[in-house]
Amino acid sequence: MPPAINTSRVTEGRPNPLGATWTGLGVNFALFSAHATKVELCLFDASGETELERIELPEYTNEVFHGFLPDARPGTIYAYRVHGPYEPEAGHRFNPNKLLLDPYALSHVGDLKWDHALFGYTIGHKDKDLSFDERDSAVFMPKCRVVDPAFTWGNDRRPRIPWERTIFYETHVKGITKRHPLVPEDQRGTYAGLANRDVIRHIKSLGVTSVELLPIHFFLNDDYLLEKGMINYWGYNSLGFFSPARRYARTPDFAFSEFKEMVARLHDAGLEVIMDVVYNHTAEGNEQGATLSFKGIDNASYYRLLPDQKRYYINDTGTGNTVNLSHPRVLQMVTDSLRYWVNEMHVDGFRFDLGTILAREPDGFDNQSAFLKACNQDPLLADVKLIAEPWDIGPGGYQVGNFSPGWAEWNDKYRDTVRGFWVGEEGKAADLGNRLAGSADLFDHNGRKPWASVNFLAAHDGFTLNDLVTYDEKHNEANGEDNRDGHSHNISHNYGVEGPTDDPEINAVRERQIRNMLATLYLSQGTPMLLAGDEFGRTQQGNNNAYCQDNEISWLDWDWKEKGERLVAFTQRLAALRDRFPVLRRGRFLSGEFHEASGVKGLSWLKPSGEEMDSADWEDPNTRCLARLLDGRAQESGIRRPGHDATLLMIMNAYHEAVEFTLPASQDGTAWVRLLDTNIEEEDEDEEASFDIGHTYTVTGRSLLLFSLKTRKRKAR
CATH class of the missing domain: 2.60.40.1180 (Golgi alpha-mannosidase II)
Known part of the structure; x- marks a missing residue:
């Protein structure tokens, strides 16, 4: 039996701010939904396993349900049940049997346990997602935790690295230290591990100014991966945009403070923290996906739906759904999230996954979209680094060079041109000239500067530099998809042998080609981005899509050997040259x-x-x-x-x-x-x-x- 609904202790509270806010006298709960008819606040015991009571939020103001609970405190475990029409063909998927996470939750408790009860419809029913499932999902769901955001930052100051001096280092919180011999075992693969002084010393030696982290927002493991004994390692499967991932904390319940400690230590070393953020889609999937948060709170507002078939989702992301940044409340959620991470968590910038999505309006990409305008005019966001991945799979999705002034963009034309030149492709000279000079053909307009081009040769998605000179073909067999996943056009060359070899001549050519590409990267106009481990010849064994490989394929191997030592020393020389000669980084x-x-x-x-x-x-x-x-x-x-x-x-x-x-x-x-x-x-x-x-x-x-x-x-x- 569900707990009784209790309304005696709750007052109307305020519609702002959204989320669960500790005031010192109690907690204000506020949840946006334009189409719901009723919202129930569900309170749980400290473990998050037992639902103690349900409290109907008493007020509805400007499409926000809200209430104030005077005896709630930091540490209170909660979630929601939202009532409304279950009409998939009209875009509505309300189902109060499904426990829902607060989009503004600052912390979470527990892990998702995949079960058919998580779905708003009955799996296997003849009517598919038009059916209505009455099973309670609470036992399988993580929960939200009320947080007091107070944290003593001391003298922490943002490094504020000028764009002209910026060098990004893309890495994974877990992967960078999981095998690091100088990091204590209990810290390996955690926020604390990344903040280790030996790790920081190495990063600094490369001339790096800004550490770019793969997603650390609260995200889920896909059920199909778990069935294969894998997880979503990269983290591009977000469900909470205000909460740091528990999996990277030594003590999961303290992820909130451990993330802040990491930021403080990186800042103390003069390093910026850049977050890779995924606001383009969520972990709820398409019409056949689970009902975990947004879908059950207000599906028609949070997601872009086909205008004439609202049962189905627009899928410009390739992941099943697309977040609807055209809706003012959804736009507010994303910008509130960005401001929170800057103001409260002290991060220094963001790299936006599938950034074109965020600048889409109903008619397509618009570099004067509401989202871009909101960021550019916001005094807090305009003062941090904003980097777009300027493409998606939707119509007109490729937009390199077309974002508004103030933004930097990943430049895959630089990647492909430089790779193609060094591999010996014909007809690359003219394009190479543009890329090495800051890609003026793409970015020299509206007062944009060379730093707007983020130059890279390898990133998390694709071959490492070492694998670019070691494999002609991808080798993704470990992913369990018969090597069908991942890109096939890698612009790589093995120089005579597929994979590692003892042939000294081949190895000499391979190492020289790595040096050529590293040198090109550091000596080009624009903003360099180095993939962690490329400085010492890291390999993924030919896997160019290691999104599900939480193992030695993805973890950095710090046992460099002679080749690695030579490459690290060479990279350090390049960093010294770039620093010594400002003409290499002109503004x-x-x-x-x-x-x-x-x-x-x-x-x-x-x-x-x-x-x-x-x-x-x-x-x-x-x-x-x-x-x-x-x-x-x-x-x-x-x-x-x-x-x-x-x-x-x-x-x-x-x-x-x-x-x-x-x-x-x-x-x-x-x-x-x-x-x-x-x-x-x-x-x-x-x-x-x-x-x-x-x-x-x-x-x-x-x-x-x-x-x-x-x-x-x-x-x-």
């Missing part, structure tokens, strides 16, 4: 225009003869060796600092054979100083060896070089 787009004040061109492209490339060179599909000449003297104005007026020559040879390259003449130049040659092991490289103007340098096949121009000392005026 404005460089052009090939002659700069009258300095008498030089800021950007030139050269062919092996040392002469400037012409249209025929750019159009030649066989152009695989070219050089970028950056002249830092081409500045409009401003204070000159060391390195700002440096002239740098980067030569890239993607041919498999050596090319003779003539080092060009340059105004005031006396010699070229070699800073980098990916063909030379660090211990064998002469410290900044000098070469005469006009020297013919033998550029090894598949290698990259960087020179700086040594100039005559200018006479003081």
Whole structure:
């Protein structure tokens, strides 16, 4: 028997703020639903297993049900039952037999146990989701916990890294430390593990400024994965946008405070915290999915439904449903969530999964959408880093370069072009020129800057850098889908053997190609993003879709061996070069225009003869060796600092054979100083060896070089 409904202790309370708010005198409960007829607050014992009583929220104001419970306190366990029409064909799926999580819950208790009772319809019924299921789902559901958000932050300050100096490091909270030998065992795979001083020291050594975390919002494991003995490792299956995932806390009930402690320690080391957030869909799936929260609270408001068949969901995400950011209350929930993580949890920015979804209106993508306007005008959100994954699978979903000013975007054109160039594809020269110069063809409009292009060569989704040079084909057999999942177009090459080999020549080429790609990434205009572990040659054994691999396939192996040590040292050299020469991270787009004040061109492209490339060179599909000449003297104005007026020559040879390259003449130049040659092991490289103007340098096949121009000392005026 369900507990009796009790209304004697509840008063009307307030409709704002939404969620469960501890006031010091009790807890105010407020839940939005435009179409419900009644909302019951369900209170549970401390374990969340026994429902103690149900209290009908007494007031309904501006589509918000609300009530104040004076004897509720932080730690109170609760959830909701929402009454209303069960009319799937009209878009309504209310079912009070299904316990529902508060969209604004700050903390959760327990785990979801998949069962047919979680579904609003009767699975197996002839009418499918048009049927109505009367089983109670409470015993299978996690619950919400009232939280007192008070936390002593002390002297915590956001690092506020300028965009021009930003380098992202994409990682997974668990995966980065699960196998780390210097992290205490009880901290491995947790928020505390990521905050370990040895882990932070390594991240800092790479020049990284901002740690980008795969999703840590409260999320669920898919039932089909659990049936196969797997879990949703990446976490792109959110159900609560205000609560940190319990699974990454040493003590799950204290995830709230442990996350904050991690942020404080990263901030103390000068590192920003960027969250990968999934506001485009939820874990409830399509019309055949479970009723866990939004679907049972107000399905027609929270999700985009087919206009003429509201039983079905618009699926621009590929996950079954699409969150309806066109609804003002749903937009409010997302922006409230963002502000909460900035204001209360002190995070420094967000990477928006399938960001195009968030900027969709009923007629399609709009870079003046309500969501983008809300973020851009909000003084709190406009002051943090906002990064879009600028695509989805819906009509017109690919929008790289089209987000509004103030946003940065993942640039997959950079990824594919640089991969294609180094693997030896034809006709990549012209596109490579654009990508290395900050992708001005995509981003140089409306006052946007080169940093708007987030350059990356590998990310969580796809091959690691090591696997790009080790496998021709994906190897996702461990996922249990007969290797059908994941991308097949990886722009990779194994150089003669599929997988690891003992062949020294193949291994030498592979390691040099990794160095080539790392160097290209760090020396390009734009904002670099490094995938955790690529700095020491991490492998996923050819798996390019390790979303369900919570094991050694995904966890970073910190036993680097000699190859890993060499790559880490090389990456650290690249970070030092990017820091030393600001011309590599200019705040404005460089052009090939002659700069009258300095008498030089800021950007030139050269062919092996040392002469400037012409249209025929750019159009030649066989152009695989070219050089970028950056002249830092081409500045409009401003204070000159060391390195700002440096002239740098980067030569890239993607041919498999050596090319003779003539080092060009340059105004005031006396010699070229070699800073980098990916063909030379660090211990064998002469410290900044000098070469005469006009020297013919033998550029090894598949290698990259960087020179700086040594100039005559200018006479003081």
